[in-house]
Amino acid sequence: MKTSxxxxxxxxxxxxxxxxxxxxxxxxxxxxxxxTEYIYQRGELIKQEGDKIKSFLxxxxxxxxxxxxxxxxxDHILSINxxxxxxxxxxxxxxxTYKYSISALEETHVCEVALPVLxxxxxxxxxxxxxxxxxxxxxxxxxxxxxxxxxxxxVKGRIAHILLFLADKIYHGHTFRMPITRREVGxxxxxxxxxTIRTLSEFKKDGIISMDGKTISILDYGRLVKxxxxx
Amino acid sequence: MKTSxxxxxxxxxxxxxxxxxxxxxxxxxxxxxxxTEYIYQRGELIKQEGDKIKSFLxxxxxxxxxxxxxxxxxDHILSINxxxxxxxxxxxxxxxTYKYSISALEETHVCEVALPVLxxxxxxxxxxxxxxxxxxxxxxxxxxxxxxxxxxxxVKGRIAHILLFLADKIYHGHTFRMPITRREVGxxxxxxxxxTIRTLSEFKKDGIISMDGKTISILDYGRLVKxxxxx
DNA sequence: CGCGGCTTTGATGTTCATCAAGTAAAGTGG
DNA sequence: CCACTTTACTTGATGAACATCAAAGCCGCG
Numbered sequence: 001m002k003t004s005x006x007x008x009x010x011x012x013x014x015x016x017x018x019x020x021x022x023x024x025x026x027x028x029x030x031x032x033x034x035x036t037e038y039i040y041q042r043g044e045l046i047k048q049e050g051d052k053i054k055s056f057l058x059x060x061x062x063x064x065x066x067x068x069x070x071x072x073x074x075d076h077i078l079s080i081n082x083x084x085x086x087x088x089x090x091x092x093x094x095x096x097t098y099k100y101s102i103s104a105l106e107e108t109h110v111c112e113v114a115l116p117v118l119x120x121x122x123x124x125x126x127x128x129x130x131x132x133x134x135x136x137x138x139x140x141x142x143x144x145x146x147x148x149x150x151x152x153x154x155v156k157g158r159i160a161h162i163l164l165f166l167a168d169k170i171y172h173g174h175t176f177r178m179p180i181t182r183r184e185v186g187x188x189x190x191x192x193x194x195x196t197i198r199t200l201s202e203f204k205k206d207g208i209i210s211m212d213g214k215t216i217s218i219l220d221y222g223r224l225v226k227x228x229x230x231x
Numbered sequence: 232m233k234t235s236x237x238x239x240x241x242x243x244x245x246x247x248x249x250x251x252x253x254x255x256x257x258x259x260x261x262x263x264x265x266x267t268e269y270i271y272q273r274g275e276l277i278k279q280e281g282d283k284i285k286s287f288l289x290x291x292x293x294x295x296x297x298x299x300x301x302x303x304x305x306d307h308i309l310s311i312n313x314x315x316x317x318x319x320x321x322x323x324x325x326x327x328t329y330k331y332s333i334s335a336l337e338e339t340h341v342c343e344v345a346l347p348v349l350x351x352x353x354x355x356x357x358x359x360x361x362x363x364x365x366x367x368x369x370x371x372x373x374x375x376x377x378x379x380x381x382x383x384x385x386v387k388g389r390i391a392h393i394l395l396f397l398a399d400k401i402y403h404g405h406t407f408r409m410p411i412t413r414r415e416v417g418x419x420x421x422x423x424x425x426x427t428i429r430t431l432s433e434f435k436k437d438g439i440i441s442m443d444g445k446t447i448s449i450l451d452y453g454r455l456v457k458x459x460x461x462x
Numbered sequence: 463c464g465c466g467g468c469t470t471t472g473a474t475g476t477t478c479a480t481c482a483a484g485t486a487a488a489g490t491g492g
Numbered sequence: 493c494c495a496c497t498t499t500a501c502t503t504g505a506t507g508a509a510c511a512t513c514a515a516a517g518c519c520g521c522g
Binding site: 181182183193194197198201213 | 467468469470471
């Protein structure tokens, strides 16, 4: 991990209006001076379960996974997040330590704002507080909703679900390079690596997708949607 | 459902300090006059997925379940909540409609506070806003944490988990009357009714618990903990 | 060029859902 | 209050879905 040398401040950040548009100039200044931007490479751990929460994290560039490790040492991915997402909001107001780990799936830029500064702003600026509540609520809802959906499906439906997620939510296209390994796909949908691969191969054989290493093309989007829905 | 005739106001509510201790007299008055208390019987639906969110819900007395229905019509329980819990906080700031349903597991008293009043207080009172964030964060964390734990285990571990939950978190004792049917236990841990029953019978045969209809006694707490942990 | 992690396929066994069928308990209406 | 209906509970048998184990090819990287 290294500190970014960008002179970008929150005001010029393309994502600023997602959160900071309720702040006045002085408040902006506070955020900006309490802010550091860090760059992480693929595979780097950004935060580890148990780390002390000292700042509010905001994903500017890249892709990360939020995950927990069970007591067999097996990882379970809670969510994959993209630029603009809050990646620390879940526990920030209720816990002193992280309840999950965060690592980078590709080169990732993370903004850190010192927590006391953020809390002060919440306490002093009501519109800002509502905005934070709104976004925080949203990210939790998404994780819960997702886990609910995954839970109902069996392998084929789960794989279809995650392929659609990557195509629609992350890459906005039908051809993309998988940012995660097959094992990580398994961790995301609570399946073994082997069954994940088997199902992908089956989709390929059935002409629903094509695969070339990590690059995947969705050939029959409609059928994938149907598989995702039917289970 | 009927409206309570209790003259209890928030000030005398035994749970008020969980949330309202940051409010001054005038603010209290606002909450109190925007507040209605409703009583529901076992089985009654309090809110249904899709209902418009008009108020903030607070569980005063009783026991409820939060659940979602999948498109096969099968219910999945997200959490069981007890007095003092916020039961509407998840979606309240990010959605206009409920993303899940709530129903009463026993006679239940719910306080409803009109949402605009609550939002105004959040916007005008920073300490209160932080308190809401804190509690909100907590309930989401709990649901996510729970789903994570359940997901790792197989049937025996899951049944053990839910028995320990009821004993430790709800009834604070080793003997209790199950507030939920076997089917609902299944819905809570993503298992079929049949396998839930089979596992309970097995625990009984092994001397870990005793069962008399809905009344359950945990005979070997330590062993139950071990089963819960080992899977 | 060789080591370790990723990927892939096959064979085998376990876990659990499903189907079936019967008993017990709890409402419900005459 | 009793017959009737429905819902909850229980056990057994069967098969499907999936985990596990094993083995081998691949790829990137030091």
